Amino acid sequence: MSYQQEKQVAIEAALAAAKICEQVRSERVTQAMEKSDKSPVTVADYGSQAVICRLLAQGFPNDPVVGEEDAADLVEPTMANQLAQVTSYVQSVTNDATPEAVVSWINLGNGEIGPRYWTLDPIDGTKGFLRNDQYAVALALVEQGEVKVGVLACPALPVNLAQPDGERGVLFVAVRGQGATMVPISGGEPESIQVTDADNTAELRFVESVESGHGDHSRQDLVAKAVGITADSLRMDSQAKYGAVASGQAALYLRLPSSKYPNYREKIWDHAAGTIVVEEAGGLVTDMHGKPLNFSIGSKLVENQGVVVSNGVIHETVLAALRDTAN
Numbered sequence: 001m002s003y004q005q006e007k008q009v010a011i012e013a014a015l016a017a018a019k020i021c022e023q024v025r026s027e028r029v030t031q032a033m034e035k036s037d038k039s040p041v042t043v044a045d046y047g048s049q050a051v052i053c054r055l056l057a058q059g060f061p062n063d064p065v066v067g068e069e070d071a072a073d074l075v076e077p078t079m080a081n082q083l084a085q086v087t088s089y090v091q092s093v094t095n096d097a098t099p100e101a102v103v104s105w106i107n108l109g110n111g112e113i114g115p116r117y118w119t120l121d122p123i124d125g126t127k128g129f130l131r132n133d134q135y136a137v138a139l140a141l142v143e144q145g146e147v148k149v150g151v152l153a154c155p156a157l158p159v160n161l162a163q164p165d166g167e168r169g170v171l172f173v174a175v176r177g178q179g180a181t182m183v184p185i186s187g188g189e190p191e192s193i194q195v196t197d198a199d200n201t202a203e204l205r206f207v208e209s210v211e212s213g214h215g216d217h218s219r220q221d222l223v224a225k226a227v228g229i230t231a232d233s234l235r236m237d238s239q240a241k242y243g244a245v246a247s248g249q250a251a252l253y254l255r256l257p258s259s260k261y262p263n264y265r266e267k268i269w270d271h272a273a274g275t276i277v278v279e280e281a282g283g284l285v286t287d288m289h290g291k292p293l294n295f296s297i298g299s300k301l302v303e304n305q306g307v308v309v310s311n312g313v314i315h316e317t318v319l320a321a322l323r324d325t326a327n
């Protein structure tokens, strides 16, 4: 299958959502609300999910969407202002948004995993979004447990990480068997991307989360050093980290369980789009024990622990270093 239509709809949806997110950030409407797990959510997360679910439902009415957010909190009477804000942002990209429609579009993301489903993180890295750092709109199509299409819109990512003050806003796209591309969000011809094939680890760089509670910085550091990576890590929020590996700007992304939350299980929407972008760029993605991520069980990767994303060449060495640093 060429997945041409899936790819086009996913790109259109992610770009519309990214526009909402950047608008919210530029207008400084970024006060966070707190979810029941104490994590933050903003009007941009809701607006992004609404517009993407709406466009997916138009293109693929039979496909379930497993999204991060739902509208249960947003329909509370105390949240009327926030719902009105979300509606007006969604209205700026579709012209038939009403509060009721927006709630129903957000709730389209309450789908269940099936033989074919989409998984959506309307803003991955909400903490980064709030800090004015990196975030990503992440959308992926999964069939029979295999990611087939992945789109990552990273509106704040420098097109060239070596030029942090240069142009920002990158769209990564991958289709199984067709390679991975990146293109500035402002437009242009998509260019094919590949992971770095450098085996001189001294020149390589690794990426990790900003938040200490989302990983284990000290063990990640130990493992990277054991592999021979001497440069300081680049800390970056969201699946933009997958984009950095896929485009050869980093050789490794390590996400080891935080000692604060040893039983945390990763969510499918935090990894599906990034995984295919890296794999199609020639890299490898496994958990910390070397097992492939299993996207066919549920919204959590219950069979996996931690995530290791690499250029492939150094993957086995990284897994060996992880075994050696096991306590």
Ligand SMILES: Nc1ncnc2c1ncn2[C@@H]1O[C@H](COP(=O)(O)OS(=O)(=O)O)[C@@H](OP(=O)(O)O)[C@H]1O
Pocket (backbone or CB within 6 Å): 039, 068, 121, 123, 124, 125, 126, 127, 128, 208, 209, 210, 211, 212, 213, 214, 215, 236, 237, 238, 239, 258, 261, 264, 267, 270
């Ligand atoms: N304890 C723990 N361990 C691992 N991961 C966790 C944990 N808690 C939350 N999350 C998820 O982390 C997602 C953001 O990951 P990032 O790599 O962007 O983290 S960071 O913002 O740089 O800290 C974040 O995604 P969003 O909620 O979409 O922002 C969460 O799903």
Ligand SMILES: [Mg+2]
Pocket (backbone or CB within 6 Å): 039, 040, 068, 126
């Ligand atoms: Mg979240």
Ligand SMILES: [Mg+2]
Pocket (backbone or CB within 6 Å): 121, 123, 124, 125, 269, 270
């Ligand atoms: Mg996320």
Ligand SMILES: [Mg+2]
Pocket (backbone or CB within 6 Å): 045, 068, 121, 122, 123, 124, 125, 126
């Ligand atoms: Mg999110």
